[in-house]
Amino acid sequence: MPLLEVIGMSHYFGGLRAVSNYNLSLESGQIAGLIGPNGAGKTTIFNLITGIYQPAEGEVRLNGTNVVGKRTNQIAALGIGRTFQEMRLWRHMTVLEHVKMARYSKLSYGLFGAFLDSPQRRKEEKKSTELAMEYMELFGVDQYADQLVVNLPYGAQRRVEMARALAMEPKVLLLDEPTVGMTPEEMVDMIMVVRKAHERFNLAIFLIEHRLRVVSELCQNVQTLVFGEVLVEGTPNEVQNHPKVIEAYIGDQEIDF
């Protein structure tokens, strides 16, 4: 049974058919990629899987159970972590607070524990701080622990987002264009970071990318999405050289092969 499975999923924005009859099957430990021109509907697929939008048709199964209809935070707590194309960090919060926040659903001290600063709360918060520090070290952002994220360099902000997503202890990690806006050096760095996360936590990773190079370095399997439909699916090599893909990409300046 695949870890994450999407079956016949469609979604509309008004009259626009943003995603149509989309299917995905992701085994645990696998890295898969999703490429396609801007506006193809890639981010929308992530938002449908994580419950930010409700699909008009279709199912999203995690470990065989349908999660459609559950709220975003519940789906996240079941084991789907993600990052955002536009990052979505919390501007008034420190790096440490970001990573600790991802452990929200693991805390059990309750409201009165929070109000009264109970011993259980102190114990759990301390443990959560230690764990968060480990994740921050892993991604090389521990030296920024008490700084506001807005003061960090761009690459470090991206790594904070990774650390935050992994502190949730997800089974599946969805990465939405993790190298967007990066210099070639930062990009190589990010590929290493993704590899490291994959090896360390034995995650299934589903990656949206604009740059084929990143996809071909990381993924075993790639889908090409155009106008909300999967055009071609296969290994990075097969996809890259497919005539339909080359045709679809003509005129899209932002793609770099």
Next chain:
Amino acid sequence: MAETTELQQPKGVRGLIHRFYGGAPLLGILLGFLACTFWENIIGEALASVLLLPKMPILFGLVTMSKVFAGLFNLAIKGSPFELFTLIHVPMALIYFGVVYAVPLAIVVRLTVRPANAVARSLQQLPLIVTALVHLGFLYAIFHVWVELSDYRLITLKLTLIAVLLTLSLNIINGYMGEFSCSHPGFMAVGAYMSSFFTVGLFVNDKVLGEALLGIPLAFLSFPLALIFGGLCASLSALIVAIPSFRTRGDYLAIISLAFLFIVKSFFENMQSLGGARGIMGQPDWASLPVIFIVVVIGVWAINNFVNSTLGKALNAVRDDEMAADAMTVDTRKTKMVAFLFGAFWAGMAGGLLAHVLRFINPAMFGIQKLAEVLAMVYFGGLNSVYGSIVGAVSISLLGEVLRPLEILKWIFIPLLLILVMIYRPTGLVAFKEFNVRKSFGPKEVD
């Protein structure tokens, strides 16, 4: 840490103050204030008459001065008679302030730097609760001695403490959570009415609420119960706002909470069994200074605990990016709901205290004017900050008292000040500053 702050010393008056008090721990400064209050008890009256002041200045000489300005203003506008002699009150009030407060404070703080630091250092070895209680004990002692000289001081201090609690409870919603709520005077009204219902109904012979149901001697011991009852009722009434507002995303809270404020007011106006527009009078005199002090300290402590826990920090995450909060497993709906009800609870407690300080309440007290006042305190002091709420509540309360002699001008000064703050510091004076209890009690090393 202390060294780095020493290196970047600010200049000017602030630099002077910093160089003078920078090395003194909080304990030393509290000690200094305590000395001032004792000193005033001894020489206050005599000094005032030597300085030709009509009576002893009550709020650090500020009211005395503002009375002179009010006189000048009335002379200019209405041509009312003005005795030139009263001009002398301005320098005299300044001298009074210097002799009673500024100079003794400086001397005591300066002299006790070393011992106070030593004590602060050894206090730091003890559990935080002990350190906190020692500091709070000093603070209370200052208040206690300071109010001995005048009932006006007592009532001003009580109302200011209540304002701190109210402001902080609104800051949870408007600051930490970042939504705009207008319903706080309504929660205060519910708390005030319900706690009065409890105390007056049970223990006082009253025209509206009838004979006392119970006549127990140690009845005042039930006062905390009455306050909590008021707070819980306020929380319950907050559900009326919270359920429709937090069902969906969007900015409905401002409008729904404003509607709630009007509904509560007209509800109490029309409830003849709760006194109608005339309200309830004759609350027992149980809101003494120590009681208020303890309740406010507990409130500030609990709210500070909450906003510093991950459950409370979730409010900031919701405010800064709700979608990201959701995606990181934060139960955003529950977070907002809890914060809103928690804020309402403390507003209700503040209302209960207010009712028993003033010993009368009526619906008109909890209207738009109260809302403007508490919003001013929150936004002046600073969003998302416990310090900010304390600063905002204390300064707006004091300013209100000091400018009282200026009558109508007061309503030009205070809004003008607010506009200036909004222009130069849009989030308030001390916004987004964490209240680190342990650090603020610690020693400060210099030499």
